[in-house]
Amino acid sequence: MGKRLLILTAAMGAGHDAVAGELARRIAPRGVEVSVVDVLDLVPLRLGHGLRRMYGGMLRGAPWLYEWIYQAFFVSASPPPPSPLTALIARRLERRTPEPPPDAVVSTFHLAAQVAGRMRLRGRLGAPSLVLVTDFAVHRMWSHPGNDRYLCPDEASARAVAERTGRPAGRVAPVVRPGFRRADDGGRLRALAGARPDERIVLVSAGAWGVGGVVETARGLAASGRYLPVVLCGRNRRLLARIREDGIGHALGWRDDMPGLMAGAYALVDNAAGQTCREAFACGLPVVTHRPIPGHGRDGAEAMARAGLSAFARSPAELLETLDGLADERVRAARARRVDLLFDAVRAEQVIRAALG
Incomplete structure (x- = not known):
């Protein structure tokens, strides 16, 4: 039986999906069964869709509000408690994980990294969890000590992630279409x-x-x-x-x-x-x-x-x-x-x- 890879992403803009899609294109021909899941689609009552609309609305009409959220939750020196949304998505992802389970998980969005890290740390995910960081400025939401390895855009971001999580981190080439x-x-x-x-x-x-x-x-x-x-x-x-x-x-x-x-x-x-x-x-x-x-x-x-x-x-x-x-x-x-x-x-x-x- 071939290997199975689960890629977790989110359609916040187009970049995270583009990276997930290109990864799937590169890996699938090697005899690997690849599944791509948008973690926001796992939020019940279409609330994930609402989060996308809210994010876009803030950027268009209230950028000051997004800046406040970013400072308070993403880069604050005083970390907020874990988000209930992460736990909810993790539970629903557990129920959707196919049998047999994946042999590895890759996250291309920071919320996905939080979900996979939580599951891995709590013993609910047996496969290695990798995070492909798509930001040059790696804010705290990318980092969770439960993930096994971080793939970063440059040496500076890799050092920052390794110091924050205690996990291996190294740079990889940008994932773009050939x-x-x-x-x-x-x-x-x-x-x-x-x-x-x-x-x-x-x-x-x-x-x-x-x-x-x-x-x-x-x-x-x-x-x-x-x-x-x-x-x-x-x-x-x-x-x-x-x-x-x-x-x-x-x-x-x-x-x-x-x-x-x-x-x-x-x-x-x-x-x-x-x-x-x-x-x-x-x-x-x-x-x-x-x-x-x-x-x-x-x-x-x-x-x-x-x-x-x-x-x-x-x-x-x-x-x-x-x-x-x-x-x-x-x-x-x-x-x-x-x-x-x-x-x-x-x-x-x-x-x-x-x-x-």
Whole structure:
């Protein structure tokens, strides 16, 4: 009988699901039966769906509230008590775990890591539990001493997790679709944006939720006369309509051809420090953070900038100055060398296969 792998994720944005899906794609052909479970779907009465809507609503209309929650529960020096939600999801996951049970469990979302760690610590999960950390700034919710191993994006985050949990932690290469590593534009982005041959196209990412101050960012880029902003609005139709009505650059909804679009851009202006940044890294597209969303978005942007992977522009003037600097091939090459080190690491699926036995 083949090995079984259970991947726990959550559809908070698109990044965690993207990582889970790519892991499944890489591992399943090796004779492993892979199951992917969204832990929020295990919350009764569709309350998990309500949590998603609440999170998106906070980011759009009350970012100050999310910042308060993040400071109080995710990074506070005084840890709150364990969440009843974790215990509830753990009980329901136990009932849904198939027979025979999995040979390993991998979590790609922090709540999933809490659930798996709790089950492992209490003897309710016999298989090794690994956590694939998808944030550069590893807040406390990622860490649970019940998990066996942590797979982190860089050495700094691995050290922080190991100190907090006492568990082994090491860096692994970013988990992105292979198309991003060999992307070819073919002129599609320039044609979509109606750009002149000499115009520098800057992608402005609002994530899957379509949140943050991207309208102001796009307006500033367009007003400079030096860059043509193309706003990636995700699934936010209102944002898409607003950008198009205001005539600020160009706007795109949810896209499945991001590798090609990134290959045709001059730079990416991001506000969440999430999976879109790792995809840009894979494409060789320089990343600049501006107007980050609160909490993990801001902290992740600062962590990436400290590591030399991206730039953090804290004002509109600094954003333009940073983008202007990317015209120097030496600057781009230096950034690319730091990014290449991310991918010069063991692949996550190799560690997971070893855990499967």
